[in-house]
Amino acid sequence: MxxxxxxxxxxxxxxxxxxxxxxxxxxxxxxxxxxxxxxxxxxxxxxxxxxxxxxxxxxxxxxxxxxxxxxxxxxxxxxxxxxxxxxxxxxxxxxxxxxxxxxxxxxxxxxxxxxxxxxxxxxxxxxxxxxxxxxxxxxxxxxxxxxxxxxxxxxxxxxxxxxxxxxxxxxxxxxxxPERTEEFLRPLPAHALWGVGGKSRETLERAGLRHIADVADADPRLLKRLLGEHGPRLQLLARGIDPRPVTPEREEKSLSADRTFAEDLSSLEEARTALLDIAHRLGARLRSQGVSGRGISVKIRWSDFTQLQRSRMLEHPSDAGKVIFDAALRLAAPVIEEMLPAQRGIRLLSIRVDHLAPTGHGQQFDMLQHEEHLRDAEGAMDAVRAKFGSQAITVAGILDSGQAAARSLPEDGDFSA
Ligand SMILES: [Mg+2]
Structure with missing residues (x-):
């Protein structure tokens, strides 16, 4: 044995x-x-x-x-x-x-x-x-x-x-x-192993390794000589050891939303209102895809078309518009306060969320509870939007001072990440 x-x-x-x-x-x-x-x-x-x-x-x-x-x-x-x-x-x-x-x-x-x-x-x-x-x-x-x-x-x-x-x-x-994994694998042909095809199949067969059992029992040095670094991994597979987790693939590695303004913004307050709107649209899209993100980036394009970007990582992944907005504003506000007088106007604002993962993963329980009320509230808005269209509901902050959003041209776009 x-x-x-x-x-x-x-x-x-x-x-x-x-x-x-x-x-x-x-x-x-x-x-x-x-x-x-x-x-x-x-x-x-x-x-x-x-x-x-x-x-x-x-x-x-x-x-x-x-x-x-x-x-x-x-x-x-x-x-x-x-x-x-x-x-x-x-x-x-x-x-x-x-x-x-x-x-x-x-x-x-x-x-x-x-x-x-x-x-x-x-x-x-x-x-x-x-x-x-x-x-x-x-x-x-x-x-x-x-x-x-x-x-x-x-x-x-x-x-x-x-x-x-x-x-x-x-x-x-x-x-x-689980306890019968090896018993199940051993009689199968070696080419049933992942990654064994064409050339490596021939190599194994020439060395007399025809079944998974042969690969499982082979001298690791022989496998390494035959297949290089691939050899030891193949032996683990042959013994039923495959630690790769099921990883949900999302088409988007990041999600972003932006607004180009018909008239350049000229105050931090206007920028704040626009960011609030963008962040909540983004939150709704994250929730509709069941993902949360940790990386937040804000892009500011000035009147002269020069632009800059600021990024940060959240402590926990989030799909809440409020959390995205807070992070985005913290990134953008100092830059806008400092540069707006010289730049004169903001032409476009954009927020991107990346490091996406299925919601609930990597999030600690206390954080999930903490965000639950946000999710409930924003989830309720999603439901109304789903029923009556995206213009049906908006956050109070935008209604309070809505000029910037009202005269902006909405644009959804994804950064190629
Ligand atoms: Mg099929």
Whole structure:
């Protein structure tokens, strides 16, 4: 027996990671609208000379057709195969609904493509049950709400969850208890390991390392000689050790909002009013995306088009307009007081929030409570805006002295960060 890797069992990892993968996604969406094709050999591909198969029915797969295969080859295998032109807009709509289902169980969703994602459901136990129960709920909702099927792998790491979902396809569920992770991995081919393809696969095979078990048991020095720095990491993976967390990917790394004024601002008070408005718009956008940010930057563009920027980090991430405003004003006020007399006017003000993360992460409990009343109040404003439009409600400070905002041209824009 080889020595046990420290940390693999002693720390009792939880199997809280799900890999959810829709079955033959494009094709299954098409079959919803063409039920008469169910049970036939069909595929989705552009019907042109050099196109490839994007998605194939399980009947077509049974005959040897697979995704990424040239269409000409698929036709050679099965001359009767039915070819459906892809409709990516339609798939995107379904993808969005699938991701919404995921997001209703946990904010920790890491999409890998339009039809698959990792979920960490460890924090959802109190509301929805064990990861296995949640996997069943998700599969049930995908079927009842969308008429589609998904396969789910449940494991204690991303890598193992992904392998498990692949093993369960189609329309399956595969649970790998943490203590059986190695037992599950060992008989699989070495190229099932992440990062093993093409050249490294050949290298491993030439050294006689054909299965994950061979890589797990290999002399670390041999692996290092064969694959360099990649070798030791691969061995950890082969032993089921994959500490990478599920990291929700956000399209935006930062969010910003700005205003260009029809008439240059000429006082700190006007600038204050404009910043208040910008900060609250930004807060609403952060909340609508479920993210909070720690980095705050303010950009001031003067009448002569020169500009400057000031940044600071908040002590805790926030999605509250009030907190963003306070930080922005603290950055801008000294600069404006000092430079406005010489610069004469402010042409544009902008606030950017970066270091975004899902709200609640990295935030301490007391801070969350402290901000809760702000969130409640501003969340109520979001609801009114969602119902009646963005002009329906505004903060009291702007109503009090609203000239600056009233004659400004609103402009939303994102810095490329
Ligand atoms: Mg898929």
């Amino acid at each position: 080889r020595p046990e890797q420290p940390g693999t069992r002693g720390s009792a990892p939880q199997a809280s990671i799900l890999h959810v993968d829709m079955d033959a996604f494009f094709l299954s969406v098409e079959l919803l609208e063409r039920p008469e094709l169910r049970g036939t050999s069909c595929l989705v591909a552009f019907d042109s000379g050099r196109s490839v198969v994007l998605s194939a029915s399980y009947e077509a797969r049974a005959r040897g057709i697979s995704s990424a295969m040239p269409l000409s080859r698929a036709r050679a295998i099965d001359p009767g195969v039915i070819v459906i032109e892809p409709r990516h807009d339609l798939y995107r709509q379904y993808s969005q609904r699938v991701m919404e289902i995921f997001g209703s169980f946990t904010p920790l969703v890491e999409p890998l493509s339009v039809d698959e994602a990792f979920l960490d459901v460890g924090g959802a136990a109190k509301i929805f049950g064990t990861p296995l129960q949640i996997a069943r709920l998700i599969r049930g909702r995908i079927t009842s709400e969308l008429g589609l099927t998904a396969s789910v792998g449940v494991a204690s790491s991303k890598f193992v969850a992904k392998v498990a979902s692949t093993q369960s396809k189609p329309d399956g569920l595969f649970f790998v208890p």
